Amino acid sequence: MYLDKEEEKMLESENETVSKAMELLVTLGKMFKAERLVKIKSAHISGISYDNIGDPGLEWIESLNARVSVPTTVNPAGMDLKKWKEMGIDERFYEKQIRILKALKNLGADLTLTCTPYYINRPSFGDHLAWAESSAVVYANSILGARTNREAGITSIAAAITGRTLYFGLHIKENRMPTVTVKAKGNLAAVGYIAGKELRGEIPYFIFEKKPSEWELKQLAASLAATGSVAMFHAEEITPEFRDFDVPKEIVEVEGKLEKECNADLIAIGCPHASKEELEEILKLIGDEKIKRELWIFTSRRIAEESIDLVRKLEKMGAKVYCDTCMVVSPASDRFKCVMVNSGKALHYIPERRKCEVAFSDLKNCIRIAKTP
């Protein structure tokens, strides 16, 4: 694999963290037959909840001795940094999580603690990135036209330090060609959940019955990534590269219809983290009827701070707005019997990662249930 002078210098660096980071990229580069590396505009690190990585991950991150060389954001942690006690997180977990965050801060990462880094540091069309949150990868590739493969937590850290990632896969234009046409209608979180299972690893070209909102596309991205390891899609008349390729001849039809019921004692919204527009929509759906069950809304601290009036109104109606974390990566969900979500990604991962049952419905019905005693 070709390395330029700067890259060779990193490979031979006396700083072991830098040389190991470059060595990892070179080893993977040979494995994936990448010709070279590509400079990235930003990195996004995932898998930083203590719940996910435990003591081995914590000790590894603490052992790193370098600084990131590009703007680097970070995925949700295992708790809200301010309301962790209210969430039911114990002191031991809190302390371990804080150690992980301190180590990431020492690396120079921006502790955004969100899976929606694109609301904070929005990439431009054509930017090369090394992002490791699967839902954000689909969003960046599809909706923004930026270029990233699905990085792992560890490779995103190597990329953040070196400022490079492998030039292969979705960094190369011809690999972004759609492979199957999907005519879709109904709930897009459900469309992504169902289509992902059928179309593992494909690049769908969607034709929607009606124009979706931005957050519906975000839900679609997250579901496709979760059930199908999909890393990008095109959508007719919507996504920036849809005209760049021929429309695939193979057509499948997907109806986003999915209801999974249980008697929810927690309704959890905000997977991926809610935008300001979603917070507005939730408040509108609550109306003037108070919340009667636990309703947790997850968003980034940045969005919550920018939408402080909205957050106060939601809390006044009985909802709890949590930042820095989510229903999947936090052990806080474990004390509930059944968690109801409107997200295909949460529907997929809660049974795997948490101790509770999961139910699925659209946002409107989730809020209706939250208002029912």
Ligand code: F3S
């Ligand atoms: Fe984000 Fe957690 Fe969902 S990290 S995409 S809210 S599983």
